[in-house]
Amino acid sequence: MKICEYCFNDEELKAIIKNNNGTSGICPNCGAETILYDTEDLQYISELFEGFLDSYQIHNAGRTLVEELCKNWSIFSPKLNDAQVLELITALCKQYFEEHEGFLNDKIVLKKRLNSDYVANNSILKDISWDEFQRQLIEVNRYHPNNINTDVLKPLFSYIESYYDVSDISLYRARKSYNKKKLDKLEMGAPPPRKSGEGRINAKGVGCLYLATDEDTCIKEIRAGIFETVCVGTYEITKPLRLVNLSKINMISPFKNPDNGDIANIDINRKFLDDFNASIRSPQASTDDPLEYTSTQYIADYIKSITDEGHHRMYDGIEFASTHSETSRNIVLFETSLEKCKCICTNVNCYYIDALNYEFSLR
Template identity: 25%
Template sequence: MADDATRWLCSLCTTDPGLKDRIEDEHTEATCHFCGRHGLAMPLEDAADLCHGVFTKFFGLTPADPDVFERLDPSWERHGEAPRDVLVRAAGVDVDVADELVGCLSDDYGYRAVRDGDEDPYGPEARYEAIAADDRTFQDEWLALQLELRERSRFFNSEAEDILGRIFGGLESLQTFQKQPVVVTIPPDDPDAVFWRARLFMTQSEAEDALVDPAGSIGPPPPQKARAGRMNPAGVAVFYGSQDIDVCLAELRPPVGSWIVACQFRPLRPLRLLDLPALEAVYEEGSYFDLDFGTRRERAAFLSTFCTQVARPVLPGEEDLGYLPTQVIAEYLADKLHIDGMFYPSPQAGGDRHNVVLFHRAARVRQQLPAEGEEQTGQIEVLEEGIEAVVRVTRMPPAQVAAEKAEALELLDFPGEAWLSQWPAVAQPEDPRTETIEVVAGSVYVNYVFAVTVGAASTKVSYFDVSDWP
């Protein structure tokens, strides 16, 4: 039963969904002090305590006096909003409700502040500004994750999984300031949905062989040849590429005199990709009075800097440990969130140019086998004005194909065949993945590396005598 001497604030006197829920969660019915309606309500003093928590966590008092530069401005006024204006906006209440809430806050907290020689934080001269979210908790967890993986336990790590769950949980629902999702879907029928991939060859003959079978030669390698990369451990093949061929060339870090064969791939099904650079603009909306809004806001602040950490260059020789955290992230996104890959900044190309990686499950390429009786040969010619590359196709007449097939079958019919049949054939493991990408016809390019350009910051060394004797 409500106390008649208590001033009550009902859930209908606020438009903020978080504060409305907090009032209704009290399950107390009373007559509202402001609108006179009878319904679910909360004592005004309790509502003021909730508001104090909002001020403490999300807002800060601005300086009461101008700094040395601002003193030169005769029209200087204190920055920020009055407590009443903050509550009108943040709590969704009318001015009269906000005034009484501020009065309660000043009675509860102003006296102690003034007694200690400080300003009344809810007095008529107080002004507030929103403060940036503090992401130290998530930064500490990210550092702890890296330490755990590098120095303690790399496999079956439940602690790492818990940290990744707190960082990436609900990733699909996150949006940027412009209401753009951070997990995007790439449709297979989009003509612009193509990815370049390139491979480095040391000799011209190796590059010529790659022209014949770009799907097998330029696509992801077989497991036994898959080296560790930023998003994959050794033995797990993924697709690294870019929407810009120049980025592919830069990522290979090719030596002068080498050859690069590149081609385009397109998806065969919709691909769900994490747009890592979009995390820099991720934005969390919600009520200041939601119990988890502060944590969600802090996570958004951490994710806004996460892109830079993931794309940080790793020096040669440090790949085993340097790539370990991002490899674990890729595995978590693929297995737990069913994301097919991600866009991320190119450490080698720099600027706003991006790489794309398709995780193992989405990295199987549709093979392009030659027709029966068809033989292909790649040829590269070095000319004065550049290079020329062709694939020559030779087709045998159908009768010759049939004759050679019959001859091959006759060769198999020898006395030892029955003896050999006693031994079971060695079964090759089947790839359980579905074909996800294919080579775009006519998109193969050959590049000869005759020079390499380096982008670097430079400064002249200065010398100073710092001796402490004359």
């Protein structure tokens, strides 16, 4: 049976399938005009699926195989219907289903989900919702909450790292110019420690360098007003950056770490990951209560505190999707000093905001 890269939604499988030999054509499943592969030749992908399925058992409280593959893990493209997904997974794991026929007809569940001790020990939040975690962080205990298991959270970050080498991308940072003059490159950096305002990622006074992947986004992020003058600095990376890419926090692939084999820790924490993702992506208004950022600031500070074996900070910062565009991202670096920061401002453009285009909806 033929299959293509675009039949998958899972980023790991998309990357792996491209390592195989295929032929050009139109995919009979998703309709993409691309390279087609024969499911018979995709031995490694078949093995990955078999390892994935080994984590499951038949159980009435579970879901069907297709629901688990598509709704829970988003492995296949939403363009495919249930019958197509079933046909593809059957072709990929032909032999496996000969030995596990029930998987095709009955409901299945992750074995570890049935182990209450495992669920209790591996849940990021201990018996509370994300909203309740936020409330307690704001109203009860800001710095030492005992209702979050960061030991479970930490390895999940290793699945969503992103790396940028020197000259991989340019980054941008906007600042308003109150005297309407072009700012100097040295003036484009982060405010000095104690002087920084409250942000989604930093508490008041905690320094960090907010950047964006394009000029348009960084101007919108500072909410530049009409008839204001805005300077945009272009930043070049001077040393490789290792970031936690929070835009992928709710899309962790079950095939990311096949040797570990424990996909249950992602599954049982999916609600936390979805809620956290919604929090980091929620639009930011100038009228927002800064206390609303306490939970994302807490997680960002935790990421900042993670160290490697040599007791050096593991991550240079955090990447997350911008609320202003589907494709642009914000990158926030923890180090702000000119000497240690791993990027440098190389150019400044000065803009005048001629007009703003408001779009609004009735509430």
